[in-house]
Amino acid sequence: RRLCRTPDLSRSSSPLVCLLPRILAESALVSRNPKMLAHKTVALAALLSAAVAFQPRRSPMAMMAGRTPIIAGNWKMNPPTKQEAASLATSVAEMTKDTSGVEIAIIPPHCFLPTVQEAIEGSSVTVGAQNVYVEEKGAFTGAISPLMLESLGCVYVLCGHSERRVLFKDDDTYINAKVRTVLDHNLKPILCIGESQFEYENKLNKQVCALQLAKDLQGVTAEEMANVVIAYEPVWAIGTGLTATPEIAQEVHAYIRSWLLDTYGEKVAAETRIQYGGSVTPDSVDALMACPDIDGCLVGGASLVADKFSRIVAFQKEPVAA
Numbered sequence: 001r002r003l004c005r006t007p008d009l010s011r012s013s014s015p016l017v018c019l020l021p022r023i024l025a026e027s028a029l030v031s032r033n034p035k036m037l038a039h040k041t042v043a044l045a046a047l048l049s050a051a052v053a054f055q056p057r058r059s060p061m062a063m064m065a066g067r068t069p070i071i072a073g074n075w076k077m078n079p080p081t082k083q084e085a086a087s088l089a090t091s092v093a094e095m096t097k098d099t100s101g102v103e104i105a106i107i108p109p110h111c112f113l114p115t116v117q118e119a120i121e122g123s124s125v126t127v128g129a130q131n132v133y134v135e136e137k138g139a140f141t142g143a144i145s146p147l148m149l150e151s152l153g154c155v156y157v158l159c160g161h162s163e164r165r166v167l168f169k170d171d172d173t174y175i176n177a178k179v180r181t182v183l184d185h186n187l188k189p190i191l192c193i194g195e196s197q198f199e200y201e202n203k204l205n206k207q208v209c210a211l212q213l214a215k216d217l218q219g220v221t222a223e224e225m226a227n228v229v230i231a232y233e234p235v236w237a238i239g240t241g242l243t244a245t246p247e248i249a250q251e252v253h254a255y256i257r258s259w260l261l262d263t264y265g266e267k268v269a270a271e272t273r274i275q276y277g278g279s280v281t282p283d284s285v286d287a288l289m290a291c292p293d294i295d296g297c298l299v300g301g302a303s304l305v306a307d308k309f310s311r312i313v314a315f316q317k318e319p320v321a322a
Contacts, residue, residue, distance in 0.1 A: 067273050069289065070229060070296035071313045072105040072128065072190065073303025074158065074277075075112075085112040089119035091306035096313050097123060103296075104313055105156055106303070110144050113152045128156030128190065131164065134174075134181045146185035157182045160192040160216055162235045172215035179216055183224050190229045190298065191216055192277065193256075197236030205234070206255045213259055225260075225268045231298040232256060233277035238300070244278045246287045246294075253293035282311040289315045 073092070079085055085108055096104055107128040108116045117127055129152075133143035149157060158164075159182060160175040170178075175191075182189040193216070195208040209232065220228065232252055237244040253274050261269035276288055277298030288294055302308040 067271065067295045068101070068103055069315075070103040070105065070273055070275060071299065071309075071315075072107055072156065072231075072275065072296070073299045073309050074130065074161070075106070075108045075303060076130070076163070076300065077109060078304050082112060082115050085109075086115050086119045088304065088306060089116040089125075092309055093120045093123035093125050095306055095310035096125065099124075099310075099313050102313060102315075107156065107158060113149075113154065117153050126155040127153060128158065129154045130158050130161070132157050132159075132178055132181060132187075134177045146181050146187060149187060150185055154187060156188050156190050156229070158192060159189045160212070162192060162194060162233055162238065166235070172212060175216045176218050179228075180219060183220065183227060188227045188229065190231050190275070192231045192233050192298070194233040194235050194277075197240070197242070200234060200236050205252055209252060209256060210259055213256070213263075217263075222264045222268050225264055225272055229273050229275060229296075230256060231275040231277045233298060237278035239279065243284075244276075246284075246291050249276050249278070249288060250291035250293055253291065257293050280312060282308050285312045285315045286317065290317045 075085075075088075079088060089106060089108070092104075092106060103126070104124060105126045105128050106116055106120065107130055110129060110131075113127060113129065120127070129144070129149045131144065132146050132149060133140055135143070136145050136147050146157075157178075159178045160170065160172075164170040165175075179189045179191060191213075193209050193212040195205040199205060199208050213230075217225075217228070232249070234244045234248075234252075236242055253276065256274055257269050257272070260272055273295040274293060275296040275298045276294050277300070279301070280288065280297040280299045281302050285297060288297065297312060299309060299312055302312060
């Protein structure tokens with residue numbers, strides 16, 4: 001490893017390249033003194049073995065090309081009428097019809113799911129639900145079951161959204177039960193995690209995300225992670241006027257991926273899609289999507305305006321500064 005500090009090779013991270021001068025020197029000695037062949041052959045073999053042994057493990061970043069970006073529009077409790085929902089969904093489907101290489105999802109209120117499904121029929125847009133109850137049927141007034149969502153053609157279900165955590169007091173145990181329910185019914189959870197402003201200001205964002213991931217994914221296997229999308233949403237950047245820069249978002253996304261690596265291994269870390277959700281707009285999406293660990297966006301207010309949402313879907317990756 002000390003040889004890796006050789007000035008001429010300082011830009012290389014490969015131990016094999018870093019050991020090249022030593023290998024060449026040993027080879028030169030053999031060519032000048034054939035009697036040293038046996039001894040130096042052993043030395044050369046040892047050097048090559050060491051170089052191979054210390055090759056760095058391929059990082060998840062090196063394999064990120066296989067992750068298809070996913071842009072999802074969370075309509076929350078909007079729009080107010082069925083007619084407006086149909087019009088918005090129709091416009092989104094029309095404006096994004098020529099988009100390729102990105103998955104698009106609309107997540108409307110439950111009462112508009114059939115309307116939206118009809119409006120997007122024949123397009124590449126998929127539909128998700130904003131919530132689910134953990135039972136399949138029964139005396140649970142106001143709840144919606146996973147079987148109902150299945151029958152309506154839903155693909156995704158939000159779990160752990162900050163508004164559900166804060167306003168409706170969904171705790172991590174309940175969120176984990178929702179994640180488990182969604183997976184058990186052939187649906188795909190979009191698991192939302194993120195820190196409050198207080199936690200961010202006290203530099204607890206990574207710890208909070210790690211704790212939420214550990215609790216919310218309890219009992220989820222590596223194989224099941226293929227159907228899980230994670231959405232990092234810094235609560236302090238949603239509707240507050242505060243902004244999480246692409247650098248801040250990338251740092252946390254990279255940490256989430258490292259958590260996945262430690263918990264599930266390289267394959268899951270490399271393949272899991274991690275969205276960013278924090279007041280994403282047409283003006284901010286390009287810089288966000290240029291970040292190597294950001295695989296899409298969970299869009300709030302901008303998803304209620306078809307041309308804004310379609311612009312976000314058609315993001316252009318800005319060049320990353322060297």
